Amino acid sequence: MRDLKQILLEEIPEFKAKGEVFLKGELGKMDFKKVSGGFGVYAHRDGKHFMIRLRILSGVLGKEQLVAICNLAERYAVPMIHLTTRQAIQFHKLSLDNVCKVMEEGLEYNLYTRGAGGNYPRNVAMSPLAGLMKEEAFDVVPYAMAANGYFLQRINTYHLPRKLKVSFTSDKADGSQATVQDMGFVATLKDNKPYFKLYLGGGLGRNPRKGIPVDRLLPAEEALYALEAMVQLFTHEGDYEHHHKARVRYIADRMGDEAFVNCFWKYFETAKVKGGLDFSPEMPKYTKVGKRVEINHIAITSQKQEGLYSYYFHPLGGQLDYRLLRKISNLIEPMKDVHVRLSMGEGLYLVHLNGEEVQQVAEALDADNYLLGVEQTRSCIGVPICQMGILESQKALRAIVDYFKAKGNIKESLPPIYISGCPNSCGVHQIAGIGLVGNKKKIDGVLTGIYDVYMKGKCTVGETHLGELIGEVQEDQLPAFLYDLASKIEAAHQSFDQYMEANKEEVEQLLSK
The missing domain is CATH 3.90.480.20 (Sulfite Reductase Hemoprotein; domain 2)
Known part of the structure; x- marks a missing residue:
């Protein structure tokens, strides 16, 4: 490098x-x-x-x-x-x-910014607890890191139609959202050997699309050839003339799923003939001696390494100042092998903590951690910072949390809420239980901020589906709408999914008030 x-x-x-x-x-x-x-x-x-x-x-x-x-x-x-x-x-x-x-x-x-925006391969996403989860096919960390290296070595040379997003997932929870990416690698085993099931041509934002599940499994050691194939496919088949139709998913739309997948394998075979991307991973060795404790805590997860734990920290709206980050840094500095794993949910995991360390971390950070009910809400940066933003999504997030707290109940009956300040889906609203998208329209002749409301989105391997637009709510009425909905679900003694299945029309009426 x-x-x-x-x-x-x-x-x-x-x-x-x-x-x-x-x-x-x-x-x-x-x-x-x-x-x-x-x-x-x-x-x-x-x-x-x-x-x-x-x-x-x-x-x-x-x-x-x-x-x-x-x-x-x-x-x-x-x-x-x-x-x-x-x-x-x-x-x-x-x-x-x-x-x-x-x-x-x-x-x-080794803090790079090149290619972190623009028409480049973006940061390779990964299940944040890869290699640490008790239920995972295999550790995808070395494969994701090899993919990062592959892209970075060429980062100043790319000429792509638009951005390219790649993810590696090691479990069915799809912690890296591989099933809705341009290219997703999902770890699986066949005859006790590591393979990837590929998902191709997905993406969120305008005209969203789930990734196409590919039947043919990819031997894990051939992952870099698959990346090269996608880059070549995108370069040669992508639309350089129409910016709004330049993502990989539009190639799949144009060709059709079967032809698109066949085209991918054609580029893959060409890459294999060319060679030079063979990869034999050196699997991480986790040698830290753990210490078991009996603990029941919303932020703490037991790792598959005996006596080791991970602590999840989520600042409100994904925002924190350097003093709080410094506090975290100072806290873990003397702890052997502990490091940070960023999540896809605007939070971070502190991993490889033994039992005593995880209790120490919880005591130090719980007061600044937002993990209950609507506190889990995610939001893009929005107005007044983002050039593309329509509404102040971070302000909406805080208004929701403040409203619920003023009512004395943060309500855990709602699923996590994802907010995008415009239709570009930086808040990944289309895979949320409740997704909100900032927009504006004239109401009684006055240009008014509104949120389009999507519901029942989900991102899980084998069960991913995009949220359904069910209505809209005025910006200033959003917290009250969500609180009323949460109260109705609690009164019905049902889960959110059960309630929506039985009362969709009632929710639509609530939105039309």
Whole structure:
């Protein structure tokens, strides 16, 4: 990676020059975005400040990197750190100079931003507890990391129609959302040997699509050939003329599922003939001696390694300042083998904790952890930061939580709520039990913020389905609607799914008030 780092360092002055032209008003927002996205940088809505996205490889964050992130955030006065819905970390409200400094200094700690946005392969997602779960086919960590390396080694050379999202999942819960990605690898065993079941051509946002389940299993050691096949398919078959139809799923729509899968295997066989991507994984060795404790705690999961545990920490809306992150860093620093795994839900796991350590962590962090009822709500960054945003999704999240708390009940009868401030689905609303999408429409002649309401989405291997649009609710009425719905479910003594099955029309009427 040393040569790559030098190349990336040499790119920064040219990027900065483009940014200066943008700040002078001589380059439009969209034209600047075409350049900045590939560096993991986006201008804020005010046109003066910037966001930079740190590409945390499959969400795995070592102690040294965690300290570096805390130091960067403090040094450059980052007011808010955002844990994203794709295992990345975003710094907001930075000057152009400080964006470039973060970009440069981050490379010293293998914190990459190149390709974290724009028309590039994005961070390879992974089940956050891969290798640690009691019920998983096999450990996908080395495969996901090899995929990251494959993309990063070429990251400055890609010319794709749009972004490319790849995920590796090791269990049926689909912790990396592999079944709704451009390319998903789901671990499975055949004759006690590791294989991947592939899901191709999925994606959320406008015109969403579940991934096509591929019958032919892929030997796990051929994973990099499959990646090369998808890159070549996307490069040669993708639409470079129409931005809104340039994702992989539109190729599948155009060709049809069977022809699309056959086309993929054609590119795969070509890659195999070319060779050079054979992969023999070195499986991680987990040697830490555990210590068992009897504990029943919502944030704590027992690992398959005897006497070791993981603690899940979820800041409200995925947002925290560097002081809280520093507290976490200082807490785990003396703990052997403990590191961070970012989730797809705007939170993080502290893994490889023994029984005494996990109790210590819980005591230190529980007060800042939001895991009950509507506190679990996820949200994109939204207005007033995002250029594409329509509504203030983070404000809506806090309004919901505050409303429920004011009523004295956070209500655990609702499934997790995912909020996107616009139809782009950065909040992955289409796979939520309750998904909300920001929009605006005229009501009585006044342009009014509304949320389109989707329900009964799900992302689980073999059971994934996209949420159904059932109505809309005005922005200022959203908390009351959700509280009324939760109260009705509790009164019926039913689960959310049971209630929706029996009372869908009643919910639609509740939305039409």
